[in-house]
Amino acid sequence: MSLQPIKFYQTGTFTVGNRLLDESRRTVQANMRRTNSLNSGHRACQGCGEALGARYAIDAAMQATGSRLIAANATGCLEVFSTPYPETSWQIPWMHSLFGNAASVATGIAAALKVKGRQDVRVIAQGGDGGTTDIGFACLSGMFERNDDVLYICYDNEAYMNTGVQRSSATPPAARTATTPAAGAHPGNIFGTGKNVPLIAMAHRIPYVATASVANLHDLEAKVKKAMAIHGARYIHIHVPCPLGWGSHPSDTLKVARLAVESGLFPLFEAEHGEITTSLPLRKKAPVEAYLKLQKRFSHLFGEKPDRDTIAMIQAIADRNIEKFGLDSP
Amino acid sequence: MFQVRIHGRGGQGVVTGAEMLSVAAFLEGKHSQAFPSFGSERMGAPVVAFCRISDHEIRLREPVMEPDALIVQDPTLLHQVDLFSGLSKSGFILVNSGKSFAELGLESLLHTYPINRLATLPATEIALKHIGRPLPNSALLGGFSALSGEIGIDALLQAIGDKFRGKTGMDNKDAANAAFHLVQEKMHHAATA
């Protein structure tokens, strides 16, 4: 009788906090000396994907830059919950100006650092989908076009959450928001609308574009670190579930984020100068239904008479992504 | 205070002409002010530019309503725009044309204004000859210098040289000089006739 090999789960796995891995393969979050730049005490909702994403991203950037980082933040959830006057949870130099100008403010900070001979200090602009894909779009495009030395991070929770869950150009089709209510002949957000900012960023041929998800911390950190090793305009688009706006359970945030990736609805890829360089194949595929079912913003598609047609249309979007980005495992 | 009004069309260097005139006056130690009547920039549209010259600080900011001198860079404006509006009775008139005032249909002017203050000058032809382009402003300023004596030819040539460098500068100065001498001659003939 041959001996069964025994697997010790803690060693060798890529779980987020695993400290039994070789140090070079550990996440930044697993490091006790992580900067914790978005410190605890902020006022985010329970299970907030954005708070998670921001902490992951900024800590990774701080490690990559030796803690020489300045951030410009757009108005939105992240800005509001992180700086309730008179407190702040930011441990880095941080500035909030307006809703639509984070990219421009970052350009200005980068210019000031350049003129003062301090280009070792790096600049991040960050905002939600509203501040990035809609009202901040012009400034974002301008920053890209000039190839300013700024990394722009968009935390995409697919609606204007801070103001009460209104539709943005990042809201997916069929999703219910306060301004695309689940009522009438075509409940939820309209098909055929929406903006894919990562692809638009690629069209500017900037040095680096990537999508990431809070469900895959190793991947997210690697992408942020890679971005910080590059100079010029860079863009990272992070998918962050919002339990309040999506109507998902706070404890399901990572599960929902993972299903978004596994269904193909949120492909993870990288691009440089307008060409896709990597895309993360799906080890496990999930039907879109598994993802949609966990969120009340899609509940009108289910129930006694499920809207099979609409679900099929969403599945078609996922299938198209899998094909376009080559997500099927070889 | 001496006030000049220059009429022309967009693209003919009307504004540059007024500016060079003001620089020439400055080089002679005077106060001067030059500015265009601002229209949407468009080639071929009627353009007016103004220049004031004075021994004292110029505080006035209105367009030149009562010019002491009129320079007409484009004769096609003559019967279209009220160019002579406000012109002083002892005013100078310099028209860019090879024709005479009578031939231009401006006979009446010869009766209203002192004849030794009127001149036509083929400035475009002079410009084509010396610069190779139909930009008559430098030539007209040379003619104006001779006609009015309000600015000296040396200061004018220096102002032209400040504005246009290299060969363009030389050519424009040649045009101004040629026009200056031509008008001087014309006036001499008219005086001795």
Next chain:
Amino acid sequence: MLQQLEGSRAIAQGIALCKPEVVCAYPITPQTHIVEALAEMVRTGELANCEFINVESEFAALSVAIGASAAGARSYTATASQGLLYMCEAVYNAAGLGLPIVMTIGNRAIGAPINIWNDHSDSMAMRDAGWIQLYAETNQEALDLHIQAFKLAEALSCPVMVCVDGFILTHAYERIEIPDKRDVDAFLPPYDPVQVLDCNDPVSIGAMVGPEAFAEVKYLQHRKQLRALELIPEIAAAFSARFKRDSGGLVKPYRLEGAETIVVALGSMNGTIKDVIDEMRSEGHAMGSIAIVSFRPFPLDEVRAALVGAKRIVILEKSLSVGLGGPLSDGVRKSLSGTGIKGHTVIAGLGGRAITRKSLMALFVKAEKDELELLDFLDLDRDIVNGQLEREKETRRSGPVAENVLKSIGTVASRIA
């Protein structure tokens, strides 16, 4: 060094002497020549250690300046009219954050109807934003005020807009003394920020402030401007001592001795007004004028002191507070509170209409005879206005107003003024 050059170029040279570190701008008539000159100076190296950024909108322009200023760089931008309105959100933001940005406004009318010519409606639209507003009478003063502006802005941590009449000043060639570099360096020390984004000393800038503290923050903003009322004359005096000429200050009086009628105005029209006053004085009229340089903060005490001896005041405004009258008049009348002196608002020069000696003389004579309304419009063509009113009475679909009025005027290009 004394030079004959375009106002815009002179202003650009003045700004370059202030050693700005970040210059950003979006093109709009009539400020273009200023930023073009700066772009050239940066390229040739004449203006060294300066990042020049071509932005995609005015909103971006001021936003870039906001980021740069917060990071400790001396920052500058310029705009006018529609551009100023487009960056309006950022204008309030810069003031609220206390960033010492200096911005040139090439004063231009605001549409609709679209108009590229000079009036004060643009800077007036931003009068409550918290910026200091200084109005230049000549191009020399425009240049000088920019140098004073940086010093003032950085002393107070408050942004300053220097208002320069579009076209009338920006595009006029005149005789200007370009200051010596060493004098400017001695007058204007390097920018030493009160707050700065610094990795060694991190701060969060731009907090949300609720009802518990907002009033206090705004009050401190107001106090800052009141402090400027003291600082502006100090800086003007220091400027005068170093550069040997008077420029700026709060209010500039002209022939007020025994003046019964005093004219009040902002900007370049004060030059024409002075000429008219000289002429009328030589004919025995008791006329005088004041040019207000600092419109914000409004120098209530200084204006009152200057006007209190007059019988009547004529406030010439290049902007219209639609539905009320004149924004300059608000401050002037407030300064005359309780004196019983009559103030007449005359709206003039809107959309670039020339303000002529002839019209002013007739106006002032009328004023002396107490024949002016409380609100009047200089050189308004009543026939055209009445024509349009008739048209509107006759038919509901009377068409676009601007087009109708233009049709009544006929060929525009044949007019001199």
